[in-house]
Amino acid sequence: MSVHAHAGSLELPCRRRESNVDWDVSAYLHEYYSRVEPTEKLTLKFLLRTLEQLPAPRRALEFGAGPTLHHALALCGRAREIHVADLRSANLRAIDLWRSNYSTAHDWSRFTREILHLEDAGVANDVAVGRREALLRRRLTGVLPADARCVHPLGADCAGYDLVSSFFCADSATSSLQEWLDFMRNIVSLVAPGGTLVVGALCRCKRWRVGGKQHPSPCIDERHMQFAFDLAGFDRCSHVIEVAAVPDQASNGFESILLASARGPRATWPRNRPAVVTLTGEAAGR
Numbered sequence: 001m002s003v004h005a006h007a008g009s010l011e012l013p014c015r016r017r018e019s020n021v022d023w024d025v026s027a028y029l030h031e032y033y034s035r036v037e038p039t040e041k042l043t044l045k046f047l048l049r050t051l052e053q054l055p056a057p058r059r060a061l062e063f064g065a066g067p068t069l070h071h072a073l074a075l076c077g078r079a080r081e082i083h084v085a086d087l088r089s090a091n092l093r094a095i096d097l098w099r100s101n102y103s104t105a106h107d108w109s110r111f112t113r114e115i116l117h118l119e120d121a122g123v124a125n126d127v128a129v130g131r132r133e134a135l136l137r138r139r140l141t142g143v144l145p146a147d148a149r150c151v152h153p154l155g156a157d158c159a160g161y162d163l164v165s166s167f168f169c170a171d172s173a174t175s176s177l178q179e180w181l182d183f184m185r186n187i188v189s190l191v192a193p194g195g196t197l198v199v200g201a202l203c204r205c206k207r208w209r210v211g212g213k214q215h216p217s218p219c220i221d222e223r224h225m226q227f228a229f230d231l232a233g234f235d236r237c238s239h240v241i242e243v244a245a246v247p248d249q250a251s252n253g254f255e256s257i258l259l260a261s262a263r264g265p266r267a268t269w270p271r272n273r274p275a276v277v278t279l280t281g282e283a284a285g286r
C-alpha cells in the first residue's frame with residue numbers, strides 16, 4: 001500500500017503554496033454533490049464509456065479530485081489500483097475521512113448507485129452499493145498532494161499512470177489560457193506512454209460559482225482542447241471531444257461542458273510550444 005499522504009502530513013512535492021482560504025469543501029459538496037446532477041450523469045457516462053473501450057488499467061489517477069470520490073468509484077470497476085490527487089489539503093482530508101469510514105464523511109452512495117446502474121442498466125441494491133464502496137476503499141492506495149502548476153505535479157519520480165482522469169481542474173483554477181495550457185501539459189506528463197487521458201472542463205466559462213464565491217475559468221472550448229491534445233502528441237484518431245449542454249448550471253456560470261479523451265501521448269511536449277497568441281488566434285479562430 002503506497003499511501004503518500006495523510007491528514008496532518010500533507011506536503012506538496014514541488015513545494016508550491018496551497019491555499020484553502022477561498023475554498024469551502026462543505027459548500028462545494030453541498031451545492032454540487034447533494035444529488036446526482038445532470039452534469040455528473042454526463043461525466044460518469046463519458047468516463048464509463050471510455051473505460052469500456054480500454055484494456056483494464058493497472059493504475060489510474062484521478063487528478064484534481066477535490067473532495068470527491070464519484071470518479072474514483074467509477075474507475076475502480078476496472079482499474080486495479082487508484083490514486084487521487086489534489087492541491088488542497090482540506091480536499092484530501094475529506095477523502096481520507098470517507099476512506100476511513102468516518103460518520104461525518106460525505107455520503108457518495110447516490111453516485112455509487114448511479115454508477116452501478118450505468119454499468120449494468122439495472123437497479124443496484126444496498127448490498128451492491130456497499131460492495132463497490134468497499135472495493136474502492138481497498139483499491140484507493142494513494143491520496144496525494146499535487147500541484148498542476150509544477151512541471152512534475154506529483155514529484156520527479158512519478159512513474160506515470162495507464163489512465164489519468166481530471167475533471168474541472170485545470171479549467172477551474174485560472175483565467176489565463178496560457179496557464180491552462182501549462183497545467184494541461186503538466187497533467188499530461190502523468191500519463192504513461194500509450195496511456196489514456198480523460199478530461200472534463202467547463203466550456204466557454206469565464207467565472208463559476210460556489211458558496212457565493214466566484215472562481216476564474218479561461219473560457220475554453222473544443223478547439224482549445226484539440227490544440228492541447230495535438231501539442232501533447234496524442235494519437236489523432238484517439239481524440240474524442242464532445243460538448244454537452246447543461247442549461248441547469250447557468251446560474252453557476254456555465255451552460256455546457258467539454259468531455260474529452262485521448263491516448264498515447266509522446267514523452268514530452270515540444271519545448272518551443274506555441275504561445276497563447278497562436279492558441280487564441282489561429283487554433284481557436286479568435
Ligand SMILES: C[S@@+](CC[C@H](N)C(=O)[O-])C[C@H]1O[C@@H](n2cnc3c(N)ncnc32)[C@H](O)[C@@H]1O
Binds near residue numbers: 066067
Ligand atoms: C472545481 S474543483 C473539481 C473537483 C472534482 N474534480 C469534481 O469534478 O468535482 C477543482 C479542483 O481543482 C483543484 N486544483 C486547483 N488548482 C490545482 C492545482 N494547481 N493542482 C492540483 N489541483 C488543483 C482544486 O483544489 C479543486 O479541488
